[in-house]
Structures are given as C-alpha cells and as structure tokens.
Amino acid sequence: xxxxxxxxxxxxxxxxxxxxxxxxxxxxxxxxxxxxxxxxxxxxxxxxxxxxxxxxxxxxxxxxxxxxxxxxxxxxxxxxxxxxxxxxxxxxxxxxxxxxxxxxxxxxxxxxxxxxxxxxxxxxxxxxxxxxxxxxxxxxxxxxxxxxxxxxxxxxxxxxxxxxxxxxxxxxxxxxxxxxxxxxxxxxxxxxxxxxxxxxxxxxxxxxxxxxxxxxxxxxxxxxxxxxxxxxxxxxxxxxxxxxxxxxxxxxxxxxxxxxxxxxxxxxxxxxxxxxxxxxxxxxxxxxxxxxxxxxxxxxxxxxxxxxxxxxxxxxxxxxxxxxxxxxxxxxxxxxxxxxxxxxxxxxxxxxxxxxxxxxxxxxxxxxxxxxxxxxxxxxxxxxxxxxxxxxxxxxxx
Numbered sequence: 001x002x003x004x005x006x007x008x009x010x011x012x013x014x015x016x017x018x019x020x021x022x023x024x025x026x027x028x029x030x031x032x033x034x035x036x037x038x039x040x041x042x043x044x045x046x047x048x049x050x051x052x053x054x055x056x057x058x059x060x061x062x063x064x065x066x067x068x069x070x071x072x073x074x075x076x077x078x079x080x081x082x083x084x085x086x087x088x089x090x091x092x093x094x095x096x097x098x099x100x101x102x103x104x105x106x107x108x109x110x111x112x113x114x115x116x117x118x119x120x121x122x123x124x125x126x127x128x129x130x131x132x133x134x135x136x137x138x139x140x141x142x143x144x145x146x147x148x149x150x151x152x153x154x155x156x157x158x159x160x161x162x163x164x165x166x167x168x169x170x171x172x173x174x175x176x177x178x179x180x181x182x183x184x185x186x187x188x189x190x191x192x193x194x195x196x197x198x199x200x201x202x203x204x205x206x207x208x209x210x211x212x213x214x215x216x217x218x219x220x221x222x223x224x225x226x227x228x229x230x231x232x233x234x235x236x237x238x239x240x241x242x243x244x245x246x247x248x249x250x251x252x253x254x255x256x257x258x259x260x261x262x263x264x265x266x267x268x269x270x271x272x273x274x275x276x277x278x279x280x281x282x283x284x285x286x287x288x289x290x291x292x293x294x295x296x297x298x299x300x301x302x303x304x305x306x307x308x309x310x311x312x313x314x315x316x317x318x319x320x321x322x323x324x325x326x327x328x329x330x331x332x333x334x335x336x337x338x339x340x341x342x343x344x345x346x347x348x349x350x351x352x353x354x355x356x357x358x359x360x361x362x363x364x365x366x367x368x369x370x371x372x373x374x375x376x377x378x379x380x381x382x383x384x385x386x387x388x389x390x391x392x393x394x395x396x397x398x
Contacts, residue, residue, distance in 0.1 A: 038095070042106075043378060046091040049111040050083060053152045057159055057197070064196040065177060065189065075178035076193065082158045084382065085288045085310045086151050089295060089302065091378045093147035096301055101140035109144045111152075136299045147300055153204055154291050157216060160201055161223070161287060163194040168227070211297045219290030222262070226282035233336040240344040251341055255279050264289055266304070266311055271366060275359050276338045277315070284318045285311045306379065309370035313383045316363030320390040324356065327395055339395070349397025357392055 058076050065074045097105045106112075137143040166174065172186040175193065205213040233255060239247035258278040260267065266289050271277070281289075292307040323330070323339040330340050339356055346352035364383045371380035392398045 038098075040377075040381075042091055042094055045106065046087050046094065046378075049148070050087050050090065050151065050155065052111060053155050054083065054159075056152065057156050060200060061193045061196050064192050068188065068192050069179060069181070071179055076189075077176040078159065078163070078193065079174040079176075080159060080162050082162050083155050085291060085314060086154045086158060088310065088376070088379045088382055089154075089292065089306075090147055090151045092302065092306060092374075092376045093143065093295075093300060095376075095378075097140040097143045097147070100143070103140075105140040105144045109141070110148045136301060143300070146298065147295070150295050150298055150300065153201075153208070154294060156197055156201055156204070157294075158287070158291070160194060160197040161220070163190065163197065165227075166190060167194050208294075209297060212294050215290045215293045215297065219286045222282055222286045226279065234334050237336040237340065237344065238334055248344055251336070252345065255336060256338075256341055256345065262286070266307055268308075271308070271312070274362060274366075276319070276341075280315045280318060280338065281311070285315050288314050303374050305370045306374035306376055309367045309374060309376065309379050309383070312363050312370065313367035313379065313386060316360050316367060316383070317386045319356070319363070320360040320386060320392075324390060324392055324395060343396070349395075351397070353392060353395045353398040356395065360387070360390070 058078070062074050062076045065076060066072065094106045137146050166172065167187075167190050170187070172190050175186055175189045177189055181189070205216060233251075236247045236250050236254070240251055256275050256279075260272040260278045260281070262278065262281060264281075264286075266285075267277070288311050289307065292302055292310060295302045296307075319338050323337040326337075327339050327343075329335075330337055331343075338359065342352040342355045342359075343349065346355055364387050368380050368383045371377070371383060
C-alpha cells in the first residue's frame, strides 16, 4: 500500500504548474518510494563532464571543417538528444564507485577539470596492452577512469550514428557552423563531420577488445537493415490509409506485433510481447543495447536490469516524444511509426490516441521498474521526465 507521502508526491507530479524536472522527482518517489538526494546532486557532475566530452568530439570536427573550407578556425554545433543514456550509465557507475570507496573517486577523476587532465586518460589508448581491459577495475578510482574513457568513446559513437542517419536522410538542419556558407554547403559540413568521427572511431575501437567492435558493428548492421525496410513500411502505410485491409493486417504482423526474434537477451519473455518491440528495437533500441554491452565487455559493472531500463526508456521516449510531436509531419511524409500506425489500425482517432498513451506507459513503467531493480534512481527519474515531457494533446482525438 502506498503511504501518504508517496501519494502526495504522485499528486504533485501530476501538477503542470511545477517544472518538469521537479515533477519527475516527485513522480519517481511516488511510484517507487525511492528518494536519493546524492544521485540528484550527482547529475550536475555528470552533465558537466559529458558536456566537456561532447566539446572534445566537436574539436576534432572543427579542425577538419577549418581545413575543408580553408579558414583559420570554425565553431561547430550539432543538436542531439542521444547522449542521455550515456549520461545515465556514467552516473550509475559513479554511484557504484562511491559505494565501493571510503573517499570520493569521482571528485578528482580524469574529466574532473572538464578536460582529460591525467595521464590515465591515455593509457587505454595503448593497443599493445590488452591486459588493461581484463576483468573489473581493481579499485573505485580505476572504475571511474575506465567508465569515463568508455563514456567518451560511446558519446562519439552515438554522435557518429546520428550524423550518419542525418546524412542518409539528407537532413542538415541540426548542423551549425560559425562561418557564413551557402545553404547547399551544409551537406559538406554534415559529410565532413560524420566522416571525421567515423575515421577516428575506427581507430579507437581497434584498440579496444575485439568483442567491443563486434557488438558495435552488429548493432549498426541491424539498424541499417531496419532502415532498408523503410520503403516496404511506407508502401504498407500508404495502402492502409486508402482503406486496404490487407495492408493494415500486414502492418499488424510485420510492424506492430512482429515476433521478437533478435539475438539478444536484453528482454524478459513478458517484455518480448510488447507492441512494436521488434521494429523499435531495431530502429533505436539496439544502439543502446550495444552501448551498454560496450561497458560490460570492458569489465564495467552494469547489470541486465539497468540495460533493460535504458533500452525500454529510449523506445518509450522515441514514441512519446519524437513520434507524437512529429505526427503531422510523418502523416504528410508517409512515414510509418507506432503513432501513425495506430491511426490506421484503430477504429477512431480517440481510440488511437488512447492506445498511443497506453503503449508508451507500458514501456516507461517497465523501464522505471527495471531502474529501481538496478538501484539507479537517476534512470528512474529520467523515465518520469520523459513521460511528463510529452504532449499527447497534439494528437487527433486526444
């Protein structure tokens, strides 16, 4: 039975007058009974250091762009929300390191000064020492150093993948530079940025254990195979919108309720029955499954429940935030998503809107439960933040 404090917290979480971040904290406490002040304080440290890691990645791109355009210097920016799971994983490992130590191994770690300021940051780049990755780090300080190194690699990999998708889709709006260029030159900016990261990432992954590069390549291949099916899904969507019952049935079988037969152990048997799991796992989830495995395969203590919480939260966020917000654009563009699919499968707009909310809540509820099981309050709060950030009222019939 939920006590009065948790009931009050749940009530406060539903009050739109509060900032979303505050509602998320109240919501997680209301659902789980967990309130970890130390984890909340840790968030600012994680944000500061991962921001510095992103800036470090962009510095490489800026050098390449300056050479490409023949200028002395250029500032580069790229709008992405993809690094949240890396931030949550780093926070989870920081918390674990603090539990294992009487001191604070986070306070003076590799990235404490917003740049990699200790020689330990380079020792993982030595391909002649494969033993450096053997087993779990010996102490809390070593755990933090390795976690920060992997997070820097993972952030670069996530940005590379996101930029590759943008280049493939010829979408350049998120690429920004400080120099004045013609609009058609943003294709060059995007191409140079992505190729710079790809080349550097290839070199970096070669210095890691073979299984790290293998899991990364596996995830990229599965993601690209899903992208290759996009013309088929678009065709089904177009026919279903015109009233073709066979096309609607195919959407159910191939897109909504497709059997989850991917070779991964990330989900429980019950979770494998979630609507849209196979297609949305291939669309966004697999990248974060592989991301967590990169940590695990370099000896870092990240358990299965944490990995499930991340992957489920990301799929929920993709539906609840991106697909809901982009419903009008996707409708016009003929793009099949879980949201547009429900509007051709349901009997009415109101029923479709209800289903979208229900499906999202199932993903985020499971993500929150797994976050609690893995003792990761930050991840649990993040799932609440995702939910309270959504605006389902933009959907017809909501």
